[in-house]
Amino acid sequence: MTRFVNPGLVPTSRRNVLRGSVLAGAAAVTGGFATSAAAMPKHVPAPTPRMPGAQIIQAQADAQARAPSPDLSGYVRVKQEMVAPPFAPVHEQVATGDPKIVEVTLETQERLMVVDEDTGASVWALTYNGSVPGPLIIVHQGDYVEITLRNPQDSVMEHNVDFHASTGALGGGGLTHVFPGEEAVLRWKATKPGVFTYHCAPGGAMIPYHVCHGMNGTVMVLPRDGLKDGQGNPLTYDSIAYIGEQDYYLPRDENGDFKTYEAAGDDYPDSLDAMRTLTPTHSVFNGAVGALTGDAALRANVGETVLMIHNQANRDTRPHLIGGHGNFVWEAGSFSDAPQTGLESWFIRGGSAGAAMYTFEQPGVYAYVNHNLIEAALLGATAHFVVEGDWDNALMEQVVAPRTFEI
Incomplete structure (x- = not known):
């Protein structure tokens, strides 16, 4: 029977595992009191109950617990092995057979990550499977996605997951609250084909x-008969480049240097102050400045088609x-x-994902950027494709090399 966790009911021994900031955020969504203000770390505000939304969420959980489960006896179960971005899991572009139950495991990991080696900026990243963004999940329309969400015992925070591709219970966020060790x-x-965001949404300012x-991460739900152009002709790709753009708001000290923290959650009040400016200190691809450049650049050959998921x-x-x-x-x-x-250029709305397909026609280095060029050049939103093959002068040719000239 599905249970909706109310942090106000967590035993005292469990509360002591969690930091007060986490419980405050959870209390904001459930309306429960996590613990007393006196018991919480000094840097964390006391939790407060919030709105009747908690009752609505609890009612959803109770309703689905009473409802009959669908008959899935005819469905084949397959396990999808997650891989780290920018890569995609093994999948079919055109589905064979009937819809399946695709089993996926996401494990929350709170880990210290370097954001920019040049400035020493770092963050206690909150991740799915240890990467920013979380891994790409690929299924077909009509499939069931069965997610096992695990929160290790050594975590300090509550986590959950809201799938924009799903229907009901805050995208599943209302039914997946897990504390450390749960x-x-x-x-x-998967009823709607497309690319969709998923993200953690514990409640209140913790979201x-x-x-x-x-x-945060992405789910791609492919049509069962594959991608098509506007005339219904099939479109296929040779590879996927999965790019997650991450805005960070890293606190600075009085000298303008980036602060460091001993553990996940310790930066909570400072981060809220930084986020309120709505001005990111970094806007990066796949977690860090330069994560998709140099030796880590994306690679392709002339004539290959890449599906870029952003x-x-x-x-x-x-x-x-x-260049493309x-x-x-x-x-x-x-x-x-x-x-x-x-x-x-194309526009990706905040809180969503988009996809673009391109067949490379020339060799060389292609820069893939956020064309807010301030963010690309100064904040880190740049990736590189290194493409190999033969140059085509019919597409571009340097007629005269740079030289001096007389007026």
Whole structure:
């Protein structure tokens, strides 16, 4: 029977495992009191109950617990092995057979990550499976996604997951609250094809705190017969480049240097102050400045088609492939709609994912950027594709090399 965790009912021994900031955030969504103000760390505000939303969430949990489960006896179960971004799990572009139950395990990990080696900026990242963004999940329309969400015993925070691709209970966020040492299993049906954000949403101010500490990822729900252009012709790709754009709001000290913290959650009040400015200190791809450049650059060959999946769980962004285009673009992420074609840049709304397909025609280094060039050049939102193959002078040719000239 599914249970909705009310932190006000957590035994005292369990409360002592968790930091007060976590319990304050959880209390904000459930309306429960986590613990007394006197028992909480000094840097964390006392929890307060909130709105009748908690009763609505509890009613949803109770209703689904009473409802009959669907007959899944005819479904084949398959386990999808998660891989770290920018890569994609093994999958079929066109589904074979009937819809399946796709089993996925996400484990929350709170880990110290370097954001920018040059400045020493670091963050206690809150992650799914240890990466920013969380791993890409790929299923087909009509499949069931069965998520096991695990929160290790050595965590200090409560976590959950809200799938924008799912229907009901705050995207599953209302049914997946797990404390350290707990796991929950959620099953939802992939009814809408497209690319969708998922993220942690414990409640209150802890929602942006978790999202802006890296706890977000993407689900791709492919049509069963694969991707199509506007005329219904099939579109296929050779590889996927999965890019998660992350805005960080890292606190600074009185000298302007980035602060460091001993443990996850210790930066909570400072981070809230930094986030209230709405001005990120960093806007990066896949967790850190330079994470997809140099030796870690994305790679392709001339003639290969790459599906670029771009997720931004919090802010608007404008991807652009310098030297290339979006041949087919699902800007709003919906595969139910015909793709736009031939775009120079495309717009990804905050809290969503989008996809663009491009076939490389020339070798060289392509910069994939947020075309807010301030964020690309100064805040870190840049990746590189290194493409190998033969140059085509019919597409571009340097007629005269740079030289001096006389007026």
